[in-house]
Amino acid sequence: MKIIKSVADLRHERMKQTHKTIGFVPTMGYLHEGHISLLEKAKMECDWVVLSIFVNPLQFGPNEDFTLYPRDEARDLAIAKKIGIDLVFVPGVEEMYPEESLTRVNVRQVTERLCGAKRPGHFDGVATVVTKLFHMVQPDRAYFGMKDVQQVAVITQMVKDLHFPTTIVPCPTIREADGLAKSSRNVYLNQVERVQATILHQSLTEVEQRVQTGALQTASEMVTYVTEKIKSQPLAHIDYVEALTYPRFETFDQWEQEDILLAVAVFFGRTRLIDNHLIRFKGGETYV
Known part of the structure; x- marks a missing residue:
């Protein structure tokens, strides 16, 4: 080398x-x-x-x-x-x-x-x-x-x-056994923050299940669901939660059977973590 x-x-x-x-x-x-x-x-x-x-x-x-x-x-x-x-x-x-x-x-x-x-x-x-x-x-x-x-x-x-x-x-995103995305920033999390940070992946994957069954149909419903789940963790401070079309990152209202990106950025203490979940309408790699 x-x-x-x-x-x-x-x-x-x-x-x-x-x-x-x-x-x-x-x-x-x-x-x-x-x-x-x-x-x-x-x-x-x-x-x-x-x-x-x-x-x-x-x-x-x-x-x-x-x-x-x-x-x-x-x-x-x-x-x-x-x-x-x-x-x-x-x-x-x-x-x-x-x-x-x-x-x-x-x-x-x-x-x-x-x-x-x-x-x-x-x-x-x-x-x-x-x-x-x-x-x-x-x-x-x-x-x-x-x-x-x-x-x-x-x-x-x-x-x-x-x-x-x-x-x-x-x-694909590489994750810990509990779903937390691997990141250089994870070393800054204390033990309690580290446990609560697993809510990111959990909330994003739950949204796809509800979108596919029709329980969530609009961007605002998706964002509200993820936001409330993340807020259930007292140390989480949301920077953003968004639902956008992929790959153009355009806003939408009603899901029209297209690829959707759910993305979040959340502070746990002073550490800012990002995560995302790609919902593929026509199948294919989701990279989660």
Whole structure:
């Protein structure tokens, strides 16, 4: 496994990989089972796999502390080596942004709700850094977890609109045995918060059962059901609960037999957790 810190060295190594299928998993490090599942899928499907570890300052808002984001590079590299990753790109901020960047990549519509509304500029930062990484790595396939469903939608739209020769591979959310989605932020939960946080997955999956039986038929009914279930946990403070069409993230009233995304963001203490559930009308992968 090669560990590369410069863009020039990354491009040099990439140029050697002729006639190979290139897989790419971009991360901000502090790897957990969700990231590992992406890396393992990339290893199965591609000849040469690149992992990037970069905490991107462009995705942090003015009230979000970039310096406090969890980091453990040595542990991440040990995980990557065990999986058999071919190259790990670990650039510093000065390597990715050697001078003030005057360019931002903005994807409209799918960034205007959910976390995009709550964290202005966040997805511009995501789209910008992924664009840079795609230009550097030139992957055939890039792997993203559906826990961050809005990120998947943003990157998929960006790749389509800008004609990147890269296939975006959405992968299922990896969960604890009790349903809590794996996340780097889970380490901040105390024991009581951790138990109460299981209400997120529970409430979202219950909605699908009621939608399929006709007990819930409108977006407002779906949102009300999830909201009341989450409020039953005293430590939960809701940031948002929304029901939208997928993948365009449009509002709707009556369910008209289309794919629906139920998405939540909830604080337990100071820890903000996100989760979602995709209701597929015509079947197919739900990524839950």
